[in-house]
Amino acid sequence: MTVTEMPAGGVTISAAAELSGLSVDTLRYYEKEGLTLHRPERSSSGQRRYTEDNVRWLGTLVMLRKTGMPIRDIKRFVDLYRIEGSEPQRLAILQAHRVHVLEDLNEVQTHLDAINRKIDYYEEKVLNA
Amino acid sequence: MTVTEMPAGGVTISAAAELSGLSVDTLRYYEKEGLTLHRPERSSSGQRRYTEDNVRWLGTLVMLRKTGMPIRDIKRFVDLYRIEGSEPQRLAILQAHRVHVLEDLNEVQTHLDAINRKIDYYEEKVLNA
DNA sequence: GCTTGACCTGGAGTGCGCTCCAGGGGTCAT
DNA sequence: ATGACCCCTGGAGCGCACTCCAGGTCAAGC
Known part of the structure; x- marks a missing residue:
């Protein structure tokens, strides 16, 4: 599955894990730490359903983590998304990063x-031995 | 002080720390973990005296660490230096790294x-705001 | 209707790489 | 000879980013 061919109702956490390259545990951990832009909806039985947007954001998290941004800093970045008009600050963080x-x-x-x-x-040493 | 203008008797651990960019604690830690090619000699009162060679090796350790080689792997690499004719293996490790x-x-x-x-x-978004 | 398997939660545990600390010297200037 | 410094050791502690676990729920297939 690719991110563009995801079913409308969203995918399970294990599918989201595969799509993002993160582990299931890490996904739940990130959510607990407040790194998700929006928490995934739940199915009638309480299971997470990741939408395309959810999975795309995971890609952003991977991008930031793999380039060495600490969880704590990512948290600050995500929190800005909850503040209207914080685009300049978000930009500043990205530029500094x-x-x-x-x-x-x-x-x-x-x-x-x-x-x-x-x-x-x-x-050279090995060749001339 | 630069590494080429070190006194003949060697320098203290704090000087070696400054020269290498590592902390004094890290230097002792690396030694404990067996990452030093040769342990520094001791002064009459038991203090470490780092020679130019000692400090150069610290540079190698920094090089390997900063490029992400785990302590455990560096240990294996150093251990090969104690085995005569292990140059091919050392080369292989460096190539793989x-x-x-x-x-x-x-x-x-x-x-x-x-x-x-x-x-x-x-x-663009911020500029047009 | 029972098993299987994926999912859930809260919380404990892990591995890594340091970093810090207590308690104890030696050395040197005042 | 007192105080200020740097150094020593063994061992504890820490921050980070996961990772694992117990104990439980639920849906689907046989």
């Missing part, structure tokens, strides 16, 4: 260069 | 693109 990510990428890239040099050194 | 780092960089880059798109969206 972008800077962090770029710095991080840069640092990792520098260390990667060092790894490559070490590999070169060993490749 | 390199692949991981590249995959990671790639993933982060992809998420960064998504962040940029979100920023673009908000910039």
Whole structure:
């Protein structure tokens, strides 16, 4: 299943987990922590039903987490969505995060260069052995 | 102080911390975990004295940690240095790690693109408000 | 109507990588 | 010789982000 071919009534938590790449437990954990933009509706028997929007937001959460934003900061970001006209603040958070990510990428890239040099050194050493 | 202008007798743990960018506690922790190639010598009163080589190795540890290698894996890598002729294995670990780092960089880059798109969206929205 | 399996909740447990602390030196300037 | 510092050890504690568990509900298939 892809996110665009989701049934109208929404999907179960396990399907949402697969679609988002998160675990079922993590989905419930994120919801408990208030990271969901809107909590998924419940079926008549109380089970969560994730809509396309719900799943899309999970994608945003993954994006922020994988780029190293802590849960606490994501919480602040989500909370702004509940405040009318907070777009400038949301933008500011994203821009600041972008800077962090770029710095991080840069640092990792520098260390990667060092790894490559070490590999070169060993490749020569091993080849001439 | 830079690593090339270190006194011959070695430097204290706090100096080594500054030079490496790690904390004093982390230095002792790494040593406890067996991540040091050679344990630093001790002064007559039992204090650690880090040589240039010691500090250079700390740089390697930082390189591996900052690129996401777990302590456990670094331990395995260091242990190979105690085995004669283990250069091929050390090389293999570095090559495998390199692949991981590249995959990671790639993933982060992809998420960064998504962040940029979100920023673009908000910039337009905020500008036209 | 019984089993199976996915789901529910609240809360405890885990792994990682540090970080901090108590209690105790040694060294050096005043 | 007193105080200020830095250092030592073993071990406890912490923050983060999950992950797991017990005990229970519900729907569907046989």
